Amino acid sequence: MPTTPTTSTTVTIPAPALCAVSFVGDSLGAGTLRNGLADALGRVGCPLVWKEAYGGMPIAVGATLLARAGTAPSNVALVMLGFHNARSEVFGGRFPARIDAVVRAAGGRVVVWPLLASTSDCSAGYKAALVRANDELRAATLRWPNLELVDYPAFLAPHPEYSEHRCPHLLPPGYGAAAAWLAGEVRQVVERRAGHPVA
Numbered sequence: 001m002p003t004t005p006t007t008s009t010t011v012t013i014p015a016p017a018l019c020a021v022s023f024v025g026d027s028l029g030a031g032t033l034r035n036g037l038a039d040a041l042g043r044v045g046c047p048l049v050w051k052e053a054y055g056g057m058p059i060a061v062g063a064t065l066l067a068r069a070g071t072a073p074s075n076v077a078l079v080m081l082g083f084h085n086a087r088s089e090v091f092g093g094r095f096p097a098r099i100d101a102v103v104r105a106a107g108g109r110v111v112v113w114p115l116l117a118s119t120s121d122c123s124a125g126y127k128a129a130l131v132r133a134n135d136e137l138r139a140a141t142l143r144w145p146n147l148e149l150v151d152y153p154a155f156l157a158p159h160p161e162y163s164e165h166r167c168p169h170l171l172p173p174g175y176g177a178a179a180a181w182l183a184g185e186v187r188q189v190v191e192r193r194a195g196h197p198v199a
Helices: 027-034 037-043 059-071 086-091 095-105 124-143 152-156 172-194
Strands: 021-025 048-053 076-080 110-114 147-150 163-166
Touching (some): 021 059, 027 172, 037 172, 048 059, 059 076, 095 110, 124 147
Parallel strands (some): 110 147
16 A cells, blocks of 8 residues: 655744734824834834824823723833823823823833923923923833833934924924834833843
8 A cells, every 4th residue: 555655844833022012192103103113113023013193192092092902912002192282281280190091001011102302493381391291201100110211302302304393293204213213112122121132
């Protein structure tokens, strides 16, 4: 009786991504999303699995939307909120509670939140609001060990050419650069927290 030769097939199961990202943002978040954020995250091995961003998104709405992303298989919440209504939220004393609501809505995810930065055409009052908002974000890291801040002001400061001159919005190349920078920052945060070396 003839025998059929057997062949062995090795099935390679890809390793799970070190990170998967849910993203919520206001107009600056929407700008980065339109200019390559998903691709940039994919290139660093942190696929974007859920997103919601639009101009004028209040922080409270962002928190509500992020809570609805609870079924998305992600371990990172990338948050680009706080630029809209910055003065009223900060000087009205509501910003710390807004931060808490967003981080609470993220559940067990690591929350990566860029510090807020102004462009040169922003008013003195708006710039002052962002300085105070950033102080309140830093204070929130003491309440929320899963909150990680990344230095968007340091990224933006050397690049006045990114500004659209419509405070605090950027031109498409600026948003594209910000998207690539954000993706790298997300990856570094996740690697650091996982105990992996960061190049």
